[in-house]
Amino acid sequence: MNLDKLTRLAKPILLAIGAILLIALPFYGSQYTITTFVRIIYFGFLAVSVGFLLGQGGMISLTQTAFFGMTGYAIGLLGYERGIPFPWPDLIGIGIVLIAATLVGLVSLRTYGLTFLMITLAFGQVCWAFATQNTTLLHGWSGFRGIRPFVLFGIDFRNSANFYWMSLVLFALGLYILWRIVHSPFGLALNGIRENPRRMRALGYPVYWIRFVAFLIAALYAGIGGILAVYYSGLIAPPTIHLSRAIWALLVVILGGSSYFWGPVVGTFVAIWLEVLISQYTQRYLLFVGLIFVIVVLFSPQGILGIIESVLRKRHLWITGWLKARTALVASGSDKAEERPGKEVMKKG
């Protein structure tokens, strides 16, 4: 009973401490830490986009980075170069993302599994090739650099603390909305399609359109991440939407635990901090990040959160087992309750 109370209390307390630490970050963290956290947030949006499709809908998509880059290019082309004021380039960017997702979705969502993966890969590669080869509008390899954030309601988002807080609010809001979506009848139907699309169709669900809406939602999240990325880094160029980034997002989701809601967030957090920490010691940090990834997935196909869950469950069992053994001993009148309680009970049993 006490244990249950404790675990029930522990969760909100830990969450509150975590939230305070995150909000207060600019007061105790270095500039570099703030930058790292902003990167975690915008790549987090990308990972959440990939993770939502994979974890909830069973769709492996390699095209989310294209949506991530589209908003960036819209801001570079319309805002930075043509001087159209905020928020119009951003909204147009989101509009382009939704139109592109509609087109790709209508074609690719007729398929499942590997075929779906190949079609999304093809679209991602087309976007990348277009960005590298179009010199008149998108400036080919050099892209756009020197993009600065906006000033809104007197708040200057060129200040990195302000930008961090805005990103944090957006991310929290985005995750809250996605949490609601995942636990809605729509989210459950998406899970049903992941498990058994044929049965869902026989039950009368519009399988195609449910996947379509999920695809649009995911594209929207990637697009929002792209907006934050282009403002903070000041840069949008083909490497941002390169295939390696799409695969990185997929690996990060698996690293965190693709079947968990928080998997993409945890995966991004760990992957980016690993990169930051290991790159202080060696240029070949990617090798070590890769090794750690392999080790985690080898021991836990459900990623980091899978490891944490199994550890917690075992601990929980161990503690309740110990409590039960103790009560049994006390009940049987033994005064050796403090010493080796488990073994005593076994002898008597």
Added chain:
Amino acid sequence: MMTGPDQKLALSIQSVSKSFGGVQAVRSVSLDVPVGERRALIGPNGAGKTTLFNVVTGELPADGGRIELFGVDITHKSVQERAKMGLARTYQISQLFLHLTVEQNLFLAASANRNMEFHLLRPWRRYRAEQEWVFQVAEQVGLTDYLHAVVSELSHGLQRQLELGMAMAMRPRLLMLDEPAAGLSPTERTTLISLIRNLPREITLLLIEHNMEIVLDLADRITVMNRGTVLAEGTPAEIRANEEVQRVYLGSSYA
């Protein structure tokens, strides 16, 4: 469309055929099942029973003939439309959502065709009416204690009970069971038979089953199929006495 006598029929199949390439799986089969009856469909392997099921549910289109559900022509209606009219089925091989819980499985069946699938922001647990219905169905199929269990961790017997529950959750008026007891142990089979026997009587039942114990226990009438056609139809006693049926199917022990 809605003629008087037909409304007393839950299902009326009129000279329905279905071929796969050169193979005629179902040849001009006619079959009437009155409302509230429990009908068993028996016959050797390859007799066309499951094909007939798939044609009735709309999963396969009929090559010819006419199918009426509660007096309404459904020959050209989609699976979804037929489901909405009160037709539900179970599968010979369980078609469940393996990594979801029993409760989630039943909820997906209970909320099918209710235009809820695009509700994006309200938690599914807050849909009280569907939730209540899920609990009620879980009780009917003996799964109340397993609501929060993940389906892949259930025994085969419990999975078959859930397969029955999935169909029941769709609030069927005509329930079609394709070998509900396939692969069950004797104890599991007893449980499942009593669950089926205790289903509400107003639900019309059409049942494919190889196990004669189950058929004789549950069915009001029996239709025997062989090589895609109807061989005989009658009460269990009549079917047991029918010599032709004995020859192709039953064997001497039921004579």
